[in-house]
Amino acid sequence: MWDDVLAPQIAEQRGSDPETTFQSIVKERIPLGRAQTVDDITQAVIFLCEAPNITGASLTVDGGYTML
DSSP states (O other): IIIIIIHHHHHHHHTTTHHHHHHHHHHHOOOTTSSSOOHHHHHHHHHHOOOOTOOSSSOSSSSSSGGG
């Protein structure tokens, strides 16, 4: 959805290319200051799999975006 719909429209509004737009939005909206990686998600999955006392929980891995 980002690549096909949002990036082109937002980039056009901002007068920049889609990649630059993505990077600026990440820096503006994510307190960690970077997009989440596969390794970030992997660490969360491993944590949930190894924790014997956690069941039926969801873990938000978004660099602090939902804190705002």
